[in-house]
Amino acid sequence: MGKKSKRKQSSGGSNAKNSNKTTAKRDDRPSATLLDETPDNLHFEDPFEDVYEQENAVMGGEEEEEEEGMMEDNDKEQGEQQQQQQMNETKIQSWNPLTSTLEPGTKLEVDESAYKMHHSLTPEWPALSFDIVRDTLGESRTRFPHSMVVAAGSQADRADRNKLTIMKLTDLARTGRRQKTEKELDDEILGEEYDKGDDTDDDEDVDDGEDSDDDELEDIDPILEHFSLRHNGGVNRVRVMPQRPEVVATWSDSGAVHLYNIRGVLDSFNRSAGLVEGNTAGTGTSGSSSSRSKIARDPFFVYRGHSTEGYAMDWSPVNEGHLATGDCDGNIHLWSPVEGYSNYCNSSFKVSNAYGPSSEENIDNPSVEDIQWSPTEKTVLAAAECGGYIKIYDTRCSGRAMLSRKIHENSADVNVISWNPIISNLLASGGDDGLFSVWDLRNFQSKDAPPQPLARFTCHKKPITSLEWHPSDESMIVVSDEDGTYIYDLSIEEDEDEGEAKAEMAGVDGTIPPQLLFVHCGSESTKEVHWHPQITSCVMTTALSGYSVFIPSNL
Numbered sequence: 001m002g003k004k005s006k007r008k009q010s011s012g013g014s015n016a017k018n019s020n021k022t023t024a025k026r027d028d029r030p031s032a033t034l035l036d037e038t039p040d041n042l043h044f045e046d047p048f049e050d051v052y053e054q055e056n057a058v059m060g061g062e063e064e065e066e067e068e069g070m071m072e073d074n075d076k077e078q079g080e081q082q083q084q085q086q087m088n089e090t091k092i093q094s095w096n097p098l099t100s101t102l103e104p105g106t107k108l109e110v111d112e113s114a115y116k117m118h119h120s121l122t123p124e125w126p127a128l129s130f131d132i133v134r135d136t137l138g139e140s141r142t143r144f145p146h147s148m149v150v151a152a153g154s155q156a157d158r159a160d161r162n163k164l165t166i167m168k169l170t171d172l173a174r175t176g177r178r179q180k181t182e183k184e185l186d187d188e189i190l191g192e193e194y195d196k197g198d199d200t201d202d203d204e205d206v207d208d209g210e211d212s213d214d215d216e217l218e219d220i221d222p223i224l225e226h227f228s229l230r231h232n233g234g235v236n237r238v239r240v241m242p243q244r245p246e247v248v249a250t251w252s253d254s255g256a257v258h259l260y261n262i263r264g265v266l267d268s269f270n271r272s273a274g275l276v277e278g279n280t281a282g283t284g285t286s287g288s289s290s291s292r293s294k295i296a297r298d299p300f301f302v303y304r305g306h307s308t309e310g311y312a313m314d315w316s317p318v319n320e321g322h323l324a325t326g327d328c329d330g331n332i333h334l335w336s337p338v339e340g341y342s343n344y345c346n347s348s349f350k351v352s353n354a355y356g357p358s359s360e361e362n363i364d365n366p367s368v369e370d371i372q373w374s375p376t377e378k379t380v381l382a383a384a385e386c387g388g389y390i391k392i393y394d395t396r397c398s399g400r401a402m403l404s405r406k407i408h409e410n411s412a413d414v415n416v417i418s419w420n421p422i423i424s425n426l427l428a429s430g431g432d433d434g435l436f437s438v439w440d441l442r443n444f445q446s447k448d449a450p451p452q453p454l455a456r457f458t459c460h461k462k463p464i465t466s467l468e469w470h471p472s473d474e475s476m477i478v479v480s481d482e483d484g485t486y487i488y489d490l491s492i493e494e495d496e497d498e499g500e501a502k503a504e505m506a507g508v509d510g511t512i513p514p515q516l517l518f519v520h521c522g523s524e525s526t527k528e529v530h531w532h533p534q535i536t537s538c539v540m541t542t543a544l545s546g547y548s549v550f551i552p553s554n555l
Contacts, residue, residue: 097483097521098459098512108522115550117146117538118175119222122546123165125154129528130542131240131248133166133266140472141535145220146172148532148549149269151248151262152542153235162235163228164250164258166265170223170273172549225272227265229297231258237313243320247344250299251313257303257325261344264295300344303351305333312371312383317421319378321349326383330357330366334395354398369414375421382427384414390429392444403444405451407437418467422474426454430464436479438490455490457513466528470537476517478539480529484521485541487552488513518552 095108102108112118130152137147147170156162233254241247246263312326321337332355341348357366365386374380379395388408391401408414412433420426427439437453444451462481470476475491492515523543532538537555541548 114553116553118550120548125156126544127152127542128155129238131238133240133245139534144174146535151238153238153250155234159233162231164231165226165228166262168225168269171220172222173220236311239313241315242317253309255309258299259301260299261296264293267293301346312368314371314373316373324371324381326368326371328367370416372417372419376424384417386413387411405444416467418469420469428467430467432463434460436464471531471533478529480526482525485529487518488515489517
């Protein structure tokens with residue numbers, strides 16, 4: 001349709017005349033030459049010549065098509081720009097509480113690929129403190145699914161509603177996507193039948209079988225079993241005796257210290273798991289009696305000798321049955337078991353008021369915030385106090401501290417301390433000003449100058465609420481503040497001049513330290529964190545929003 005043909009006569013004059021004459025004599029009958037076609041007379045010669053002329057209407061249509069094409073391209077570009085703008089507005093970015101602030105209305109979503117395992121639990125009432133109950137399922141466990149028992153205390157709205165809850169978490173399966181092996185990637189491309197007949201890598205097949213088991217376990221749901229025991233008042237602190245995990249101590253906000261015997265609860269967990277009564281493989285109870293233990297819902301020992309409530313509490317890891325408790329008036333009481341204390345009655349322990357607030361220093365604010373027994377010495381313990389003090393006591397010397405050092409010149413409270421279980425001269429501290437420091441206790445001996453930390457991190461914006469050394473890695477420590485939980489590896493050195501490193505220590509305000517390996521955030525007001533002593537790199541936290549159990553993907 002874009003071009004028209006116009007027929008034109010030939011320019012020969014004589015031929016035109018002959019043609020006219022012939023046409024005048026032609027009648028309506030068809031010509032004999034057309035009817036009698038022969039193979040030599042099949043070509044038809046048109047006496048008219050086709051002449052093609054371009055018209056303006058045709059050219060106008062082409063211009064319109066070009067304009068329409070340009071408009072379509074412009075619309076497409078505008079659509080792509082709008083789509084890109086929307087993607088930029090809703091772009092998912094990583095958030096670090098050390099360097100960023102959370103804008104109102106911003107939602108945090110968990111990146112599950114950052115975890116090998118991640119499970120969360122929301123209780124009826126939040127818990128300020130918890131502790132992990134040791135079991136006999138083995139040390140350094142890595143195979144999924146995992147199982148653990150936890151003792152946690154509640155912070156209810158009324159004193160009579162509080163309780164000590166013993167929880168058993170089982171079928172804690174892998175949740176993060178496992179990185180595929182080279183063989184699995186080849187199977188996706190070539191098909192599993194490609195190397196079906198190859199039997200040369202039997203060992204790899206075994207490993208792949210174990211990995212496939214882990215993949216199948218990703219779909220199982222975790223199981224929670226729990227028993228709640230009556231507790232008078234909110235629970236400030238919970239600690240489980242490491243040598244006898246059926247004994248649990250609690251600090252109440254009513255000013256009393258309670259001791260519970262949870263052997264009946266642990267036996268009940270064993271029975272639900274199909275274990276023979278008295279078999280302690282599931283929960284690690286120390287008794288071997290085959291009789292069924294009743295669940296004791298009340299504490300077997302209640303001590304009201306403290307003048308006020310407290311938060312500091314710790315069992316000695318090397319001296320069985322020895323407990324230290326500190327209150328907000330600056331008093332430290334020492335507990336020692338009597339002979340045959342395993343009967344667990346109200347006369348199983350002797351308690352003495354060993355240390356009071358010092359009359360020389362820190363008399364205005366002597367509250368004991370945390371206590372840690374030495375991992376190697378039976379008679380040595382450290383205490384963190386308000387006003388910026390750390391004190392070292394020896395139970396053979398009653399009435400006074402062997403060492404007393406002010407580690408915070410600004411008098412900020414020392415909230416928590418942790419004694420390295422492997423290198424016994426290292427002590428970590430966390431302050432109310434957000435400072436997290438590591439100390440060499442051998443430097444506490446000198447009185448000429450304030451002690452200098454081996455490392456100090458100033459990147460935290462909120463008070464340090466908890467910290468704990470890794471049970472088997474002397475350089476790794478987990479720290480929590482109200483915004484999140486952080487795992488550091490102190491063996492990583494900063495890439496800068498030694499002089500500058502010494503001056504700036506190991507962190508700069510507003511920057512991420514190179515020693516920081518992992519950040520777990522999203523919980524509201526994290527209060528306490530613990531490594532599981534038997535599951536490799538497993539961390540549990542408690543916060544206002546609930547509990548979290550996780551294993552980072554990079555550990």
